[in-house]
Amino acid sequence: MTENHNTWATHxxxxxxxxxxxxxxxxxxxxxxxxxxxxxxxxxVAGVSVTGAVAAIAGTAFALGGSAQPPEALPGAAMVSATEAAAVGTVPEGWHVEHLRDLSFALPPEFEGDGPNPPEPGEESWTWSDDRDPDVHRSVHVEVVTPEYAYYDATAGGTRSTPGDGAEEFEVAGAGVATVEDMTEELKAAAGTADGRDAGTPGPDSPRVARIIVHPAGSDARYVIHVNVPADSDDLLDGLRESLRVG
Amino acid sequence: MTTIEDIEPPRQADHVPPDFTVVRTGVTAVEQFRLFAVEHTATLHRIAYLMCGDDHRAHDLTQIALERTFRHWSRVKDGNPFGYARRVLFTARVDGWRRTRREVLRSPDSVLEIQDMAGGSTSPSDVDVVERERLVHALRRLGSGQRRVVVLRYLLDLSETETAAELGISVGTVKSQGARGLARLREHLEKD
Structure with missing residues (x-):
């Protein structure tokens, strides 16, 4: 290397x-x-993978259900009206109350809203997440759909708004029907796909995935809530369920 | 082909400015990342500008580097997060440059205009401004491989070994690309 070169490089x-x-x-x-x-x-990534995995069943189920019909209870379950509902809508201490249209619910203080997500399934959707540790996925995705939702069909990767196998009914003030699916085989399979594993074979560190579907009484709208939390998280799902209220 | 997602955190803790160290203090990952961003965004932005010579694209590249660094924060925070962000910057830049190179190349007239503006007065600051503008313009006329080596090796003062590791190429390639790039850069600058 010449002196000229060094001088030039220095310059x-x-x-x-x-x-x-x-x-x-x-x-x-x-x-x-x-x-x-x-x-x-x-x-x-988490929300779309879960909903996309069951899209085929979704479109068919919704189409058969009829868009103008009031929501039906699950087989063997009684319809629960708002006035008959037990005292629900309890907000755990320290949690903050959020709203999406007529649905209100509470989330732990560490969950922050990421704003409306127009590309998401549903006519309107929001995601709340806890990002204190980027390696631990904790999010709650809430969306609302109606029969008018343009992509509510099987071919467009729509959202399933009917309960799947293993759904349990529970009471929500103002809701005709509310169900929760907690780590059902269907959801676990979808979660396995979401994490890049083979469907149906979630790994030991797989998240706990749950889906809550709320059908407001006297309305065709349906709220679909996806919960993704670590496997040992019980408080979030329980607290969220107890805090739900429509109207 | 290696994608941006395949980038592993740098193994060496080189070229981390001495005034920044990630310390576990109980603050959240987001807070740690924000401190990191406050410390390094200006430097990353400057490197991006040297690499692409376009203000808007440099801003976009810096944003991408920060976003991908945060996405992998748990892996990189205890190593060399700045080095990781810089690698993202260089890798992300290449594809974008290929797509838009013609769009971001500025007319040589813009450089001549600045030279004309400085022609009447020869204050040191004016000369510096012209020289910097000419350098940015000349860098844009290099091929992407040569430009990356020249920026890392000669403008950011990394060693040949460090440059090779950063770009994932051999030291021999760094030497050849650097020599050719430097010669072409000088040629462009002297021609302008």
Whole structure:
């Protein structure tokens, strides 16, 4: 390497050190955007995988159900009206109350809303997530659908709004029917797919996946709630269920 | 083909500015990342600008680097998060450059205009501004491989070994690309 080369390289380095972009970057804004986009991305991956895995059944079930018919109870279950419902809508201490249209529910304080997600299934949807540890996925995705939802069919990867096998009915104030599916085979299979494993073979670190479907009394709208939390999380699902209320 | 998702965190803790260290203090991952961003965004943005020579694209690349760094924060936070973000910057930049190179190339006239503006006065600051602008313009005329090596090796002052590791190429390639890139850069600058 010649002296001329070194001198030239030194000159280049000196000039280069003074190069700055014309517009400065705001690190606070850019960090916030990075965090928000990552949260949304995680929620989308988890939520869409679960709903996509059961899309074929969804379209068929909804089409057969008839869009103008009031919601039906599960076989063997009685319809529960708002006035008959037990005292539900209990908000655990420290949790914050959120709303999506007529549905209200509570979430732990560490869950932050990521805003409406237009590309998501459903006419309107929001995701709340706890990102204290990026390696631990904790999110609640809530969406509302009606028969008018354009993509509510099997071919477009729609959202299943009818309970699957293993669904248990529970009471929600203002709801005609509310069901919860907690780690059913169907959901576990979808979660396995979501994590890149073969469907139906979730690994030991698979998340706990649950789906709550709330049919408001006297309405065709259906709220679908996807819960993704670590396997040993019990409090979130229980607290969320108890806090649900329609109207 | 290696994709951005395949990037492993750098094994060496090189070129982490000495004033930043990730310390476990009980703060959340998000807070740690925000501290990291406050510390390093300006540097990443400057590197991105050197690599693409376009203000808007540099901003986008910096945003991508921060986003992907946060996505893998649990893996990179205890190593060299800045090195990881910088690698994302370089890898992400290549595809975008290929798609939009013609769009972001600025007319040489813009450089000449600045030279003309500085022609009447020869203050050191004006000369510096012209030289920096000419350098950015000349860098954009290099091929992507040569430009990456020149930026890392000569503008960011990494060693040949570090440059090779950063770009995933051999030291021999760094030497050849660097020599050719430097020669072409000089040629462009002297021609302008």
């Amino acid at each position: 280049l380095r000196r000039v280069g050190a003074g190069v700055v972009p014309p517009t400065p970057a705001d690190p606070h804004v850019m960090a916030a955007v990075a965090v928000r986009r990552t949260r949304v991305r995680r929620a989308v």
